[in-house]
Structure formats: structure tokens, C-alpha cells
Amino acid sequence: MLYFEKSQPAPDCLAIEKQKSNGDYKCGCVLERLKTDFKNKCYICESKAPSTINVEHFKSHQGDKNLKFDWNNLFWSCGHCNNTKLAKFDDILNCTNLNDSIENKLNYDFKPFPREKVNITINSNDDKTLQTQTLLLAVFNGTTTLKEIESDNIRSALLKEIKDLQEWLIEYFTDTNDEQEKDRCLRKIKQHLNRSSAFTSFKRQIIKDNGELFKEFSHYFD
Ligand SMILES: [Zn+2]
Numbered sequence: 539m540l541y542f543e544k545s546q547p548a549p550d551c552l553a554i555e556k557q558k559s560n561g562d563y564k565c566g567c568v569l570e571r572l573k574t575d576f577k578n579k580c581y582i583c584e585s586k587a588p589s590t591i592n593v594e595h596f597k598s599h600q601g602d603k604n605l606k607f608d609w610n611n612l613f614w615s616c617g618h619c620n621n622t623k624l625a626k627f628d629d630i631l632n633c634t635n636l637n638d639s640i641e642n643k644l645n646y647d648f649k650p651f652p653r654e655k656v657n658i659t660i661n662s663n664d665d666k667t668l669q670t671q672t673l674l675l676a677v678f679n680g681t682t683t684l685k686e687i688e689s690d691n692i693r694s695a696l697l698k699e700i701k702d703l704q705e706w707l708i709e710y711f712t713d714t715n716d717e718q719e720k721d722r723c724l725r726k727i728k729q730h731l732n733r734s735s736a737f738t739s740f741k742r743q744i745i746k747d748n749g750e751l752f753k754e755f756s757h758y759f760d
Contacts, residue, residue, distance in 0.1 A: 539670070540584070540733045541641055542576050544634045548609030556607035563607050564593045576614035577734035581633050583619050583677050583692055586736035590617030596632065598625035610634070618688045622676050630670040643667045644674070646743040648693070650700040655679050656693065696737050703730045703741050707751070731758045 549568050555561035572593060580588050594615040599605035613634075615623070623630075631638045644667070647657040656678035660667045678693065680686030709715065710723035730741050742759055745751045 539581060539631070539633045539640050539644065539674070540738055541636060542581065542634055542733070544610060545571060545575050546609075552607055552609055556603065561607070563612060568593065568609075568612065572612060572614045579614070579734070579736070580616035580619050581613050582615055582623065582673065584737045584739060585616050585692060585695065586734075588616035591615075592617055592620035594620045594623070597628050600625065618685065618692065619677050622681065622685060623673060627669055627673045629666055630673055631666045638666070640670075641739075644670065644739070646740045648678075648696060648700070648740055650697050650704065652694075652697065654693070654697075656696075696740060699730070699735075699737050700740060700744070703727065703744070706730070727755060728758045731755060732760060 549565075549571050551565045551567045552563065555563060555565050578587050579585065592615050594613045595605060596611050596613050597605055599611070605611050631640045631643060633640050643660060643662045645659045645661065647659065648654060656675070658671050658674045658678075660671050676685075678689055678696075680689035706723050706726040710720060710727060715723070729735060731738065731745065735741065745755050745759075
């Protein structure tokens with residue numbers, strides 16, 4: 539999970555919808571703003587341009603109209619993650635709150651081979667971080683038979699992304715490449731490390747875990 543800045547103020551239509559008896563928090567301007575703010579990525583699993591999109595209530599509203607129409611409580615997630623989270627994980631790290639330092643608290647471990655599972659370790663033992671770790675393990679590895687299949691699909695997409703980054707990194711360090719070729723590789727590596735890319739946390743972890751790669755590429759973590 540990565541930090542995303544939520545644009546302010548809230549879209550005007552949200553307050554209008556809130557006044558209606560059958561108001562909809564998923565009105566058009568809300569969807570557009572969320573899509574942009576979250577770079578069209580599920581904030582939990584980091585799937586890019588997910589085929590099923592849910593506007594998620596970060597804290598489940600359970601009928602509370604203020605929470606239901608609170609702009610700061612609306613997040614962009616895929617169906618799989620929203621269905622895994624439900625109201626069971628109401629106190630996780632908030633990726634739109636800089637103070638939660640979400641990018642320093644979790645480590646992403648995935649060997650890029652078929653049938654491998656994801657492991658998440660943590661650098662802090664507070665309740666929010668522990669809940670976030672539990673949620674991410676559930677999202678990436680599955681909880682029910684159906685969700686295990688969905689998680690498998692997510693890990694297949696993850697595998698392809700890591701493989702692509704790996705190929706560009708290998709190419710970048712190939713001695714026979716000229717400057718032009720090296721620049722082309724660097725552009726691709728930068729795209730992979732940008733927070734708008736799919737599964738950025740996993741890619742950055744690979745860079746963080748290798749001193750030389752970290753020195754070469756960490757300044758592209760923007
Ligand atoms: Zn997701």
C-alpha cells in the first residue's frame with residue numbers, strides 16, 4: 539500500500555447527494571476524483587485499472603449518513619479487496635494520511651515464480667499495522683475457495699509485472715548497451731517505480747532490499 543493524496547475540497551455533488559433521501563455517494567464527479575486521486579489503482583492490492591471497482595468506505599458506515607457521504611472516508615478498491623475487508627478491518631493504516639507512514643511499516647515478500655504466495659512482514663507492532671498486515675495476507679493469498687482463485691489471479695498479474703521490471707533491470711546493466719539503450723531501460727524502470735504503476739510496493743521492495751539497486755534507483759520513488 540502506498541500513500542495517496544486525497545484532493546480537497548470534497549466534490550460539491552457529495553453534499554447535494556447527502557441531502558437526498560436516496561442520495562448516491564457514487565455520483566459521477568466522486569468517481570472521477572477518486573479514480574484520479576488513487577491513480578486508478580486498488581489502494582489495497584495495488585492492481586492497476588481493476589475490472590471490478592468499488593467505492594469503499596474506509597470506516598464502514600453501518601447506516602451513519604455522515605460516514606457514508608464523508609469524502610475522506612471514500613476509497614478506490616477492487617471488488618476482491620472490498621469483499622475481503624468488509625467491516626472486519628475497520629482500523630487499518632490510512633494510506634491517505636501521511637502521519638500513518640504506510641510506506642515504512644510494511645515489507646512485501648514475493649518470489650516471482652508460479653504457485654508462490656505473498657508474505658508481509660511489519661516494522662511496527664501497533665494494532666493498525668497488525669490489522670493491515672492481516673488484511674494484506676488475506677487479500678494476496680485468499681480466505682475462501684473462491685477468494686483463493688481471485689488471489690491467484692492477482693498474483694499472476696503481480697508475477698508478470700515483477701518479471702517485466704526484472705527484464706528491464708537486466709537490460710539496464712548489460713555492458714554492451716549504448717547510452718540510448720540504457721536511457722530507454724531507465725524510462726521503463728522509472729515507470730515501474732512510480733506510484734501510479736501496478737504493485738509498486740512489491741517493486742520498490744526489490745530495490746530497497748538491494749544496496750546497489752537502491753543507490754541507483756531509489757530517487758525515482760516519487
Ligand atoms: Zn484490490
